[in-house]
Amino acid sequence: MAASLTQAERVIAVDVNPGRLALATELGATDTIDAAATDDPVAAIRELTGGGAGHVLESSGNVRAFRQAIDIVNSSKRIVGIVEGASVPHVLIPDLIGLHAAGRFPVERLVTSFSFSRINDAAAVAASGEAVKPVLHL
Structure with a gap:
């Protein structure tokens, strides 16, 4: 981009x-x-x-x-x-x-947001390449 x-x-x-x-x-x-x-x-x-x-x-x-x-x-x-x-x-x-x-x-096209309680899901999509930039939030 x-x-x-x-x-x-x-x-x-x-x-x-x-x-x-x-x-x-x-x-x-x-x-x-x-x-x-x-x-x-x-x-x-x-x-x-x-x-x-x-x-x-x-x-x-x-x-x-x-x-x-x-x-x-x-x-x-x-x-x-x-x-x-x-x-x-x-x-x-x-x-x-x-x-x-x-x-x-449009940086938002790269971001997938996860609540902090879903940190393992964020790590999984980062490792699989499914998400470009997983971002944790409270």
């Missing part, structure tokens, strides 16, 4: 969950790859991009996905760790609120 707000010409989402891939398309991905349905997601991305992606963001924390992300990047590679997008909160938060108010950043 955030990448679609940039000047990126192509935004490729890769996941093993068809529901999350459908959501990615709804939120701005130009292409999707079901990593569970292809033998080689790296080859699929290279084919789509004509050789490799200029930038790759890996956010699953899965070691195999991280290795594949490195293999996808064309020519020069630089690995950079980031926390919260290396943002400046007093600038980013108002920008995100403005984008949300304008209907361009």
Whole structure:
């Protein structure tokens, strides 16, 4: 969703969950790859991009996905760790609120809310991939 707000010409989402891939398309991905349905997601991305992606963001924390992300990047590679997008909160938060108010950043589409008494349900849908961002509330 955030990448679609940039000047990126192509935004490729890769996941093993068809529901999350459908959501990615709804939120701005130009292409999707079901990593569970292809033998080689790296080859699929290279084919789509004509050789490799200029930038790759890996956010699953899965070691195999991280290795594949490195293999996808064309020519020069630089690995950079980031926390919260290396943002400046007093600038980013108002920008995100403005984008949300304008209907361009529907973050609520990513959130599934659970009362704190349903913490085990929240953990289960997080582990299964059924929910993108489970959020607990009182």
